[in-house]
Amino acid sequence: MVRKPTSKETARKPNMREAILAAAEELFATNGFNAVSVRDIAQAAGANPGSVTYHFKTKDGLLLEIYRRHCGPMNLRRSELLAAARRVRDLQDRLEAVVRAYVVPAFTSGSDLAGGGARFTRLRAVMSAEGNEVARKIIAQTFDDTSHAFIDAIHESLPHIPRTDIVWRSHFLLGALYYSLVTPDRVSRLSRGEADGSDAASAIEQLVQATVAAFQAPALDQAAPMRRRPVVSSKT
Amino acid sequence: MVRKPTSKETARKPNMREAILAAAEELFATNGFNAVSVRDIAQAAGANPGSVTYHFKTKDGLLLEIYRRHCGPMNLRRSELLAAARRVRDLQDRLEAVVRAYVVPAFTSGSDLAGGGARFTRLRAVMSAEGNEVARKIIAQTFDDTSHAFIDAIHESLPHIPRTDIVWRSHFLLGALYYSLVTPDRVSRLSRGEADGSDAASAIEQLVQATVAAFQAPALDQAAPMRRRPVVSSKT
DNA sequence: ATGTGATTTGTACTATCGTACAAAAGATCA
DNA sequence: TGATCTTTTGTACGATAGTACAAATCACAT
Numbered sequence: 278m279v280r281k282p283t284s285k286e287t288a289r290k291p292n293m294r295e296a297i298l299a300a301a302e303e304l305f306a307t308n309g310f311n312a313v314s315v316r317d318i319a320q321a322a323g324a325n326p327g328s329v330t331y332h333f334k335t336k337d338g339l340l341l342e343i344y345r346r347h348c349g350p351m352n353l354r355r356s357e358l359l360a361a362a363r364r365v366r367d368l369q370d371r372l373e374a375v376v377r378a379y380v381v382p383a384f385t386s387g388s389d390l391a392g393g394g395a396r397f398t399r400l401r402a403v404m405s406a407e408g409n410e411v412a413r414k415i416i417a418q419t420f421d422d423t424s425h426a427f428i429d430a431i432h433e434s435l436p437h438i439p440r441t442d443i444v445w446r447s448h449f450l451l452g453a454l455y456y457s458l459v460t461p462d463r464v465s466r467l468s469r470g471e472a473d474g475s476d477a478a479s480a481i482e483q484l485v486q487a488t489v490a491a492f493q494a495p496a497l498d499q500a501a502p503m504r505r506r507p508v509v510s511s512k513t
Numbered sequence: 514m515v516r517k518p519t520s521k522e523t524a525r526k527p528n529m530r531e532a533i534l535a536a537a538e539e540l541f542a543t544n545g546f547n548a549v550s551v552r553d554i555a556q557a558a559g560a561n562p563g564s565v566t567y568h569f570k571t572k573d574g575l576l577l578e579i580y581r582r583h584c585g586p587m588n589l590r591r592s593e594l595l596a597a598a599r600r601v602r603d604l605q606d607r608l609e610a611v612v613r614a615y616v617v618p619a620f621t622s623g624s625d626l627a628g629g630g631a632r633f634t635r636l637r638a639v640m641s642a643e644g645n646e647v648a649r650k651i652i653a654q655t656f657d658d659t660s661h662a663f664i665d666a667i668h669e670s671l672p673h674i675p676r677t678d679i680v681w682r683s684h685f686l687l688g689a690l691y692y693s694l695v696t697p698d699r700v701s702r703l704s705r706g707e708a709d710g711s712d713a714a715s716a717i718e719q720l721v722q723a724t725v726a727a728f729q730a731p732a733l734d735q736a737a738p739m740r741r742r743p744v745v746s747s748k749t
Numbered sequence: 750a751t752g753t754g755a756t757t758t759g760t761a762c763t764a765t766c767g768t769a770c771a772a773a774a775g776a777t778c779a
Numbered sequence: 780t781g782a783t784c785t786t787t788t789g790t791a792c793g794a795t796a797g798t799a800c801a802a803a804t805c806a807c808a809t
Contacts, residue, residue: 293756293757294756307644308643308644309545309547309642309643309644311545311547311548312547312643314795314796314797315796315797315798316795316796316797324757325757325758325759326758326759326797326798327757327758327759327760327798327799327800328756328757328758329798330797330798330799330800331755331756331757332756334798335797335798336797336798402642403642403643405642405692405695405696406545406638406639406641406642406643406695407544407545407548407639407642407643408543408544408545417702421702421703424703425703428703440704440707441704441707441708442719442722444700444703444704444707444708445700445704445708445715445716445719445720445723446719446723447703448689448692448693448699448700448703448710449685449689449692449693449719449720449723449724450689451692452688452689452690452691452692452693452695453684453685453686453688453689453692454688455688455692456641456684456685456687456688456689456691456692457684457685457688459641459642459688460641463684464680464681464684466653466657467657467660467661467664467680467683467684468676468677468680468681471676471677471680472677472680472681474684479681480681482733483678483681483682483685483733484681484685486678486730486731486733487681487682487685487727487728487730488685488727489730490726490727490729490730491723491724491726491727492723493726494722494723494725494726495722497718497719497722529786529787530786550765550766550767551766551767551768552765552766552767560787561787561788561789562767562768562788562789563768563769563770563787563788563789563790564786564787564788565767565768566767566768566769566770567785567786567787568786570768571767571768572767572768
């Protein structure tokens with residue numbers, strides 16, 4: 278007997294479940310978690326409010342499923358690109374490749390959906406700003422490994438920089454990345470229309486260029502070696 | 514007759530209005546606007562919910578008043594520091610001074626309250642992530658002038674870098690600044706306790722050091738002059 | 750065609766939201 | 780003290796939140 282795959286296995290037909298996930302992702306990423314109601318999501322997906330409860334049980338469950346959908350593919354993509362970057366011989370080139378391996382998936386991929394990476398990354402940015410508990414948990418247990426791998430890779434390219442400084446700078450990188458996705462219009466506004474903040478390619482190149490230079494900055498201890506010391510010293 | 518100043522003029526006694534403002538600022542900055550109810554704020558301030566309505570009319574009005582309280586002093590402080598930074602002769606030193614003039618007030622001042630600057634900056638970060646309308650308006654009309662002034666000052670120190678690149682990099686700076694205030698614990702975690710993400714002095718020094726280097730990076734057009742071109746080209 | 754399990758709909762329940770408003774309490778000065 | 784203005788309290792109202800659940804509908808193997 279040739280058993281046709283059930284709808285649960287295929288998702289070949291236009292699926293309500295998928296529509297709800299997509300709508301929720303879009304709305305959460307733009308307005309935050311608390312500002313969006315289950316009814317808003319259902320309406321945007323052309324579904325019934327009760328349908329959300331059926332598929333995801335709770336609103337938190339819906340958010341959790343969005344994360345589950347993206348985290349795997351995105352980290353996979355990053356691992357591949359990172360592995361390739363590690364094989365670059367020249368240390369300078371390798372640093373740029375590593376940074377690019379971190380940045381590119383955040384903007385361009387992360388799931389099967391085309392261009393859904395930016396949306397999901399923006400979602401993560403907004404959730405982290407809201408201090409969302411569900412997001413905090415899943416982020417810490419999913420992304421920290423990846424982050425450590427990148428920090429190690431960067432440290433390999435810059436052995437003379439203390440790991441602490443690398444952590445700070447990679448934190449800045451993530452912040453810059455997030456903010457570029459959250460308010461791209463600000464770039465357009467401040468450049469008086471000369472730059473397009475929502476152009477992913479520009480954002481990537483600018484971010485990679487700036488970040489590589491930031492990583493290459495002298496370590497804090499040996500900073501300003503024959504210049505005036507900073508007004509507020511950290512710990513000397 | 515020696516007219517005693519009325520309470521409206523002095524605010525000398527422990528003021529309920531101030532307590533509500535402080536509580537709201539703290540709660541909004543940590544949990545976002547929508548996640549915090551008027552009743553939460555009242556309880557944290559030891560006040561009655563109706564008292565919030567009396568002093569600020571609406572929840573939006575409360576947020577607006579928080580912004581009004583901080584924007585003036587913070588921009589004033591920044592203008593002073595920027596003016597002083599502009600007088601630095603050496604271009605390299607001037608760049609660092611300008612960046613510092615931008616960063617320091619965000620962490621340390623911004624109002625009469627001691628150390629309230631970081632809280633307000635974090636609030637702005639969270640509001641921008643949530644796409645809050647009240648915040649968006651007041652930010653655009655209050656901070657864009659300051660941002661332009663800083664961009665101009667940085668451009669003066671780096672005349673060979675296109676203004677577009679400077680805008681992008683200053684945008685990254687703000688993103689990094691915001692993110693450092695939103696999730697300082699991540700720095701502590703990723704550095705395995707070696708760095709304290711919530712130490713303002715460290716954050717400032719690390720941010721200034723990294724950002725100055727980022728600004729000094731070669732312009733995008735002339736980037737990678739005799740190296741391989743980036744995989745994803747922006748517009749060439 | 751029909752029965753069966755998966756899905757969608759419609760609706761209802763309780764909790765909490767922002768806000769309004771009258772009454773109580775406190776402060777100020779003739 | 781008593782009159783007047785400011786502030787605080789207590790409570791209530793309508794709207795909307797998340798979720799539950801029974802009925803209706805759909806997909807599909809037999």
